Amino acid sequence: MPTAVQLDRALISDSSLYHIADKVERGERLSTSDGVALFATGDLVGVGHMADAVNRAKNGDRVTFAANHHINPTNICILRKTCVFCSYARLPKEEGAYRYTMEQVYAEAATSNTTLTREFHIVGGLDMHAGLDYYTEMFRGLKERYPHVHIKALTAVEIAHVARVSKRSVRDTLIALRDAGLDTMPGGGAEVFSPGVRATIADKKLSGEEYINVHREAHELGIRSNCTMLYGHVETYEDRMAHLAMLRDLQDETGGFLAYIPLAYHPDNNELGETLHREGTATSGFDDLKNLAVGRLFLDNFDHIKSHWIMVTPFVSQVALHFGVNDLEGTVVREKIYHEAGAHTEQRMTLEQILKLIRGAKKAPVERDSFYNVLRTFEAAA
Numbered sequence: 001m002p003t004a005v006q007l008d009r010a011l012i013s014d015s016s017l018y019h020i021a022d023k024v025e026r027g028e029r030l031s032t033s034d035g036v037a038l039f040a041t042g043d044l045v046g047v048g049h050m051a052d053a054v055n056r057a058k059n060g061d062r063v064t065f066a067a068n069h070h071i072n073p074t075n076i077c078i079l080r081k082t083c084v085f086c087s088y089a090r091l092p093k094e095e096g097a098y099r100y101t102m103e104q105v106y107a108e109a110a111t112s113n114t115t116l117t118r119e120f121h122i123v124g125g126l127d128m129h130a131g132l133d134y135y136t137e138m139f140r141g142l143k144e145r146y147p148h149v150h151i152k153a154l155t156a157v158e159i160a161h162v163a164r165v166s167k168r169s170v171r172d173t174l175i176a177l178r179d180a181g182l183d184t185m186p187g188g189g190a191e192v193f194s195p196g197v198r199a200t201i202a203d204k205k206l207s208g209e210e211y212i213n214v215h216r217e218a219h220e221l222g223i224r225s226n227c228t229m230l231y232g233h234v235e236t237y238e239d240r241m242a243h244l245a246m247l248r249d250l251q252d253e254t255g256g257f258l259a260y261i262p263l264a265y266h267p268d269n270n271e272l273g274e275t276l277h278r279e280g281t282a283t284s285g286f287d288d289l290k291n292l293a294v295g296r297l298f299l300d301n302f303d304h305i306k307s308h309w310i311m312v313t314p315f316v317s318q319v320a321l322h323f324g325v326n327d328l329e330g331t332v333v334r335e336k337i338y339h340e341a342g343a344h345t346e347q348r349m350t351l352e353q354i355l356k357l358i359r360g361a362k363k364a365p366v367e368r369d370s371f372y373n374v375l376r377t378f379e380a381a382a
């Protein structure tokens with residue numbers, strides 16, 4: 001529920017936001033039209049001040065991160081031609097298409113520093129030859145080799161695909177995956193729920209309602225998950241807020257979301273980028289910070305707002321720690337999906353680098369597990 005905070009009006013230059021500031025101070029829930037106003041204003045500092053105050057009331061100066069390792073087992077995807085924002089997917093016979101064998105998955109996992117890595121983050125394409133057996137074998141094999149490593153795997157879109165190709169219900173698929181070792185689900189595949197936006201950028205993908213339904217089923221089975229929004233393409237502020245409202249509603253119902261992660265659209269090497277964003281950059285630091293801050297203010301029933309430094313750069317992520325963010329994507333080893341789309345960031349950050357980043361923002365780094373339990377605390381910068 002919303003947290004009441006004290007704000008400094010001198011830091012809010014756009015007086016049309018004062019009624020929102022009043023609500024934030026009273027701990028009152030924001031409406032979607034409040035959210036649209038927060039996106040529309042040029043007063044980034046004012047929005048950031050409100051989000052920072054709410055975040056500090058919830059999380060103090062703590063900034064969490066987890067040591068994780070991304071594994072993308074297949075880039076073969078039946079939606080290759082219709083998700084026009086995607087740079088990662090390939091058709092089965094296309095150059096660069098791959099599907100890992102189990103041995104390749106385990107070899108990839110073995111490149112991780114498994115004394116440090118606490119989580120495998122596993123996502124890929126909708127591959128007709130990667131069904132329930134493929135993933136249950138993979139998760140069992142990983143758990144046998146690395147029993148202490150949490151498996152966060154398969155977006156709602158992938159779960160629905162695995163269910164379809166395996167001729168099972170979503171619920172039975174989730175139960176089988178959970179029994180094989182699936183611990184939590186990532187939040188990808190949400191894009192923007194608005195049917196109009198989906199018709200333009202991801203015509204054949206699971207609908208927003210279906211995405212929500214898969215997460216609801218997972219939460220009911222005790223599988224917690226993250227959620228996302230891919231912004232910076234054809235969506236309006238109203239689309240963004242309708243999307244966030246659906247996430248907030250499900251969180252009211254189940255409490256199963258761990259974190260919200262806004263994802264910046266990258267325009268390189270994809271059809272949408274060629275037609276819409278020839279100039280190269282779809283989002284801006286301004287919009288990246290706005291999305292994080294609005295997420296913090298509107299999603300009052302979420303504890304954790306995460307910045308994905310791979311997409312918005314470590315520097316924007318660092319500044320975001322003063323715009324409502326309390327969690328950073330961890331030490332990611334080998335990230336393929338956003339680098340195909342033009343992310344120019346490193347593919348990994350060492351523990352030392354992430355500590356330096358957090359301390360540089362005058363915050364206190366905390367290593368967490370996948371459920372946000374504290375594993376290690378570190379001294380904040382003096």
Ligand code: SF4
Nearest residue numbers: 077079080083086089
């Ligand atoms: S976004 Fe996902 S579902 Fe769409 S083409 Fe890419 S990998 Fe496939």
